[in-house]
Amino acid sequence: MHPAFSVIFLTTLIGVGQGLFLALVTGQVYSLANLLQPQDSVSFYAMGSALSLAFLAAGLFASFFHLGHPERAWRSAAKWRTSWLSREVIVLPVLMLFIALYGVVHYFGLTRPLFVIRGVISVDASLILGVLGAIAAFALYFCTAMIYASIKFIEEWHSPLTLINFTLFGLASGFMLAAAFSAWSGVDLVGFFGTWAVIFTFAAGISRWLSLRRNRHLVHKSSLQTAIGIRHNHIEQKSQGFMGGSFNTREFFHGASEGTMRLVYLFFLLAVFILPVLLLGASYWMASPYLPVAAFLMQYLGLMAERWYFFAEAKHPQNLYYQSMA
């Protein structure tokens, strides 16, 4: 498949936004259980929500560049019964609404407990919104990944590993950003968010390694024989019906050389899984606000390469009809 930068930005940016929001809610739940110091509502939770919203809005903005008719984008909520793309289009604004409300509640300090469960857990509006938002965030990971995983013809994507990868990459980069945000704003949660970021990064490394291994050994269902229905071991394409290319040759081929593929592959392995962990580790010793930020930026850059590779490694069966120009 041809990797489109609009979709690469969309999937990586909203993944970060969702992950950051989940990190904020995790922090709040931990402090509720007295495992962490409670943080300042305005400077931490409200600003964090705004940052998360900014990433989601940037992703949404990027997605419009993928459309031929962005002015009709509102129509895409229509077929939520059958289309995962439609479901994503609905869940994304719902999540943004929850995050906005969560931020507003924290900003105006409307965090007076509404009721207390068993005399221990005091539930306020932000917690309710946080939990609802967390559900929406996970639903959005699922919808985004299902857009790819639900297409059975693209066998590289048609696997539960796609769902796990999208979720874990989003969580890793989101918690990485939470660590960077904490370091930048001088909050003593770098270690907490950083630890989770490293855990999610390692988990994502395992699941991505599994999917890369699966794709390496994948035997495709379709062949040139089934594509044109001729039983012969030796079939060679002599003409595609045109000489100057078509949508079929542009949309479904990445056009990159083997060397470029290899380079992107090695880069994302390094930039997603190794360098950010080293940078975070270094920040543990050096206590610099820049290192976690650098770790996040490095991982985000790596995730863009990872998403590029995700598209490029997928082989669409229609490519069987466009093997050679001869």
Add this chain to the structure above:
Amino acid sequence: MTQLALVIDLNVCVGCHACVTSCKEWNTSGWAGPLTDHRPYDKDPTGTFFNRVQTFEVGEFPRTETVHFPKSCLHCEEPPCVPVCPTGASYKREDNGVVLVDYDKCIGCKYCSWACPYGMRELDEHQKVMKKCTLCIDRIANDALPEAERKPACVLACPTSARLFGDVHDPDSEVSLAIRENGGYQLMPEWGTKPANHYLPRRKTRIQIFEDELERADNPLKKEAPLPAAEGETLDDVSF
């Protein structure tokens, strides 16, 4: 239920591209048009087509065969491109099974093209909407045309009658008969998309003749051999 479809006879197709040009001509100016071109008279010309003819060489020299393979939307009975469309622009007509795109609803997200294993959908570079073969819906469903012309442009243009058009759900139709009796098959049956269009395979016409059918054992013109002894009439002498 009616399911209109094409049956393409690969045994007859000569690869002349008349179906391609007639399709482009009819549809660019018809209901589904325009089929825009990009750099038509320049280097690397490209544009939107509903129908292509590809060519494959089967076998190894000198025992090769050239197969011309017309390729257009198969109007699947389980079209995978329809449920993925987020706007409902992509739909399958209830009355005749033709898969169509509503250009006014299409947002150009290309998701349906990903969901088609055959690569039969093309995004129009200028109109920025998804386009595909309509089976010339503006001909076949047009009562103002004489009945003989209510056929897709490609079918009418084919000089060798390699393209048949009809209802594949009607067991007595020309297309059903051709599928049944001439080994009609579907493309990529492994995906369960149930394409309505069928292809007829290459067929060799051979007559089987045995040596003794060419030369009668008791051929009287064969002077070298002695005439058979008087054994009375053989079966060949009495049957004709």
